[in-house]
Amino acid sequence: MNASSTVTTPSKTLLSGWERALLIVPALAALVLGLFPLLLPKPFAALSQFPATDEYIYRLAGSATLGYGVALLIGLFQKEWRIVRLPVIATLLFNLASLYACGSAIVLGQAPYSVYFVLVCSILFVTITSVLLARHAGVPRLEVDQASTSSLLRIFLVVGAIAAGVFGVLPLFVPWFFKYFGFAIDAPFILQQAGAASLGYAVIAVLAQRIVNTRELLLIGVMAAIFNGAGGLASLPYILNLHLLPLPQLIAPVGLLVLVGSLLFLRQAWWTQKER
Numbered sequence: 001m002n003a004s005s006t007v008t009t010p011s012k013t014l015l016s017g018w019e020r021a022l023l024i025v026p027a028l029a030a031l032v033l034g035l036f037p038l039l040l041p042k043p044f045a046a047l048s049q050f051p052a053t054d055e056y057i058y059r060l061a062g063s064a065t066l067g068y069g070v071a072l073l074i075g076l077f078q079k080e081w082r083i084v085r086l087p088v089i090a091t092l093l094f095n096l097a098s099l100y101a102c103g104s105a106i107v108l109g110q111a112p113y114s115v116y117f118v119l120v121c122s123i124l125f126v127t128i129t130s131v132l133l134a135r136h137a138g139v140p141r142l143e144v145d146q147a148s149t150s151s152l153l154r155i156f157l158v159v160g161a162i163a164a165g166v167f168g169v170l171p172l173f174v175p176w177f178f179k180y181f182g183f184a185i186d187a188p189f190i191l192q193q194a195g196a197a198s199l200g201y202a203v204i205a206v207l208a209q210r211i212v213n214t215r216e217l218l219l220i221g222v223m224a225a226i227f228n229g230a231g232g233l234a235s236l237p238y239i240l241n242l243h244l245l246p247l248p249q250l251i252a253p254v255g256l257l258v259l260v261g262s263l264l265f266l267r268q269a270w271w272t273q274k275e276r
Helices: 017-022 024-039 041-048 055-075 081-107 113-135 151-173 175-181 188-210 218-238 247-275
Strands: none
Touching: 017 024, 017 113, 024 041, 024 055, 024 113, 024 218, 041 055, 055 081, 055 188, 055 218, 055 247, 081 113, 081 151, 081 188, 081 218, 151 175, 151 188, 151 247, 175 188, 188 218, 218 247
């Protein structure tokens, strides 16, 4: 018997009302903490008591966080657990990595009140996602469909996993490295949060290699579109800033290209579901 034919109870495969309600808090938090630094980096820096020197890093951190918020918001209206499973896993990993960022800031004595606020939120979100994953442990994957077996999609996921992994590990563990790219890095915690968010994308891109049904990939397609689209657009004003070579010059075209690819995947997935 394969994984897709394993018998499970409805309570395992479906999200209850209170489980969807649990997702409201991380969804709203990710939306606010995504849009605020993305659109208003200086006021966000002032409120969080960090220097606003590296506005571009604030915008990238906001872009990465926003993808989680949109995916979880859509997940609130889903009844099928398997559709929200990957975003929930990503949220767990994001917040586990965020705990490391909070801990390092506290140990180094660079922790304003905002770090402790993020620490409390991360603990709460790790708890919520862990509860959901424990309650739905063992739910098999959906059966295979044609769109999910595309070689181009698999290549897209591999490249995405590598890119997100690099931009997850380096900012999270060695934020000072980005001084070589012209950044002041006087608010390493913000860069570490961007890395924590990116690391979540990397891991689910790896896990998505085992998914054989586009319904389970829809929300990570949304996440990729939001993250890369917002990051690409946010990079455009910095393209001519030669002091920041080569990050905005690389992220702008690649981000917008991934946005187009993600939208094409979502369109194909939508048509696949409509025809069934």
